Amino acid sequence: xxxxxxxxxxxxxxxxxxxxxxxxxxxxxxxxxxxxxxxxxxxxxxxxxxxxxxxxxxxxxxxxxxxxxxxxxxxxxxxxxxxxxxxxxxxxxxxxxxxxxxxxxxxxxxxxxxxxxxxxxxxxxxxxxxxxxxxxxxxxxxxxxxxxxxxxxxxxxxxxxxxxxxxxxxxxxxxxxxxxxxxxxxxxxxxxxxxxxxxxxxxxxxxxxxxxxxxxxxxxxxxxxxxxxxxxxxxxxxxxxxxxxxxxxxxxxxxxxxxxxxxxxxxxxxxxxxxxxxxxxxxxxxxxxxxxxxxxxxxxxxxxxxxxxxxxxxxxxxxxxxxxxxxxxxxxxxxxxxxxxxxxxxxxxxxxxxxxxxxxxxxxxxxxxxxxxxxxxxxxxxxxxxxxxxxxxxxxx
Ligand SMILES: *[C@@H]1O[C@H](CO)[C@@H](O)[C@H](O)[C@H]1NC(C)=O
Ligand SMILES: *[C@@H]1O[C@H](CO)[C@@H](O)[C@H](O)[C@H]1NC(C)=O
Numbered sequence: 001x002x003x004x005x006x007x008x009x010x011x012x013x014x015x016x017x018x019x020x021x022x023x024x025x026x027x028x029x030x031x032x033x034x035x036x037x038x039x040x041x042x043x044x045x046x047x048x049x050x051x052x053x054x055x056x057x058x059x060x061x062x063x064x065x066x067x068x069x070x071x072x073x074x075x076x077x078x079x080x081x082x083x084x085x086x087x088x089x090x091x092x093x094x095x096x097x098x099x100x101x102x103x104x105x106x107x108x109x110x111x112x113x114x115x116x117x118x119x120x121x122x123x124x125x126x127x128x129x130x131x132x133x134x135x136x137x138x139x140x141x142x143x144x145x146x147x148x149x150x151x152x153x154x155x156x157x158x159x160x161x162x163x164x165x166x167x168x169x170x171x172x173x174x175x176x177x178x179x180x181x182x183x184x185x186x187x188x189x190x191x192x193x194x195x196x197x198x199x200x201x202x203x204x205x206x207x208x209x210x211x212x213x214x215x216x217x218x219x220x221x222x223x224x225x226x227x228x229x230x231x232x233x234x235x236x237x238x239x240x241x242x243x244x245x246x247x248x249x250x251x252x253x254x255x256x257x258x259x260x261x262x263x264x265x266x267x268x269x270x271x272x273x274x275x276x277x278x279x280x281x282x283x284x285x286x287x288x289x290x291x292x293x294x295x296x297x298x299x300x301x302x303x304x305x306x307x308x309x310x311x312x313x314x315x316x317x318x319x320x321x322x323x324x325x326x327x328x329x330x331x332x333x334x335x336x337x338x339x340x341x342x343x344x345x346x347x348x349x350x351x352x353x354x355x356x357x358x359x360x361x362x363x364x365x366x367x368x369x370x371x372x373x374x375x376x377x378x379x380x381x382x383x384x385x386x387x388x389x390x391x392x393x394x395x396x397x
Contacts, residue, residue, distance in 0.1 A: 030371040043134035047123040052107040056157040060084040089152040101132040101184035102159030122364030127353030132184025139377035166340035184351040191327040192349035197276035200311035207304040210264040218264030219304040225268035235291040245277035281314035
């Protein structure tokens with residue numbers, strides 16, 4: 001399907017390859033051979049270079065020299081010792097459009113492979129998010145000079161570990177303000193209209209150790225924890241929800257407590273993450289505190305305790321712009337760096353590959369999906385820049 005607006009783009013832009021979304025089972029090439037080879041080379045170099053948390057230096061420096069070879073001006077921002085964000089641009093530093101993704105990956109490192117028979121490329125980061133990084137760079141290079149010069153590229157560190165890279169960029173004193181920001185994360189080639197918010201917290205309960213034969217001489221931190229988690233399991237059924245994002249979910253991801261079967265437990269810990277479909281972290285905190293207040297009071301009466309510590313301030317659901325011709329749309333349940341970049345910009349979220357394999361042992365995507373992403377980023381940039389142009393015209397009239 002090729003929406004009429006796209007024929008228009010094709011007509012006005014000097015481009016060397018088609019921009020419509022081709023069927024993925026078709027074997028006709030999506031990109032010119034040289035472009036496809038460059039894409040594969042860039043993607044392979046990125047995936048082969050380890051960039052698990054705190055080890056992002058090498059990939060950052062490699063990418064800097066790659067982009068400089070392609071005539072970008074590249075600024076490094078030191079987020080922490082040996083961890084750099086990259087900001088790259090053409091003729092000018094102030095651009096209306098920012099295209100961004102992250103260069104860190106989750107651990108452990110998994111080696112790169114490309115199986116030509118199955119058309120599958122795998123390895124750590126092959127999807128999340130080095131597929132986005134590679135496709136974005138190739139897409140921007142394929143644009144005409146004027147549009148190319150309207151775009152900056154930002155590749156941040158620390159996305160997988162709390163977003164310190166994007167926060168540091170956001171806080172830069174001389175940071176340009178953008179009108180459009182396109183974020184790259186695995187979205188299966190669809191445009192994401194929003195993602196859930198998040199609130200993570202740790203519950204710690206304390207008691208008093210004793211011999212298990214004489215439990216009344218102690219206070220069981222595990223008993224307190226079980227009561228608390230029971231309350232949360234019931235609360236979980238009544239959390240805020242929305243049409244757009246579905247239910248707020250609560251995952252008891254890690255529970256530990258006590259020392260041995262024959263000892264009354266002195267301490268227990270549970271780490272919990274909620275994915276917020278409606279309301280704010282503040283509302284959720286209120287619900288959690290309310291659900292646990294009786295357990296906490298009873299624990300304190302017995303000489304034990306219950307404390308809640310939040311992993312960060314969290315964020316509410318994050319809406320993205322969507323409604324670009326020719327893109328399928330969806331919402332997702334994972335978080336991104338998007339809320340860490342402050343400013344009054346329109347924002348889009350798109351990327352190749354699936355989140356369902358992103359952090360697993362079999363992280364991989366089809367070469368064809370990677371190529372399709374180059375075409376899709378092009379279409380997205382062209383479509384959003386045309387909206388930008390139209391707005392400007394209206395403004396000037
Ligand atoms: C490549 O993919 C084909 C088809 O799925 C499979 O039969 C083959 O074993 C794969 N090769 C390797 C080296 O994994
Ligand atoms: C939301 O939760 C309700 C009640 O627990 C359940 O019936 C419903 O299927 C859930 N909706 C989704 C989209 O998961």
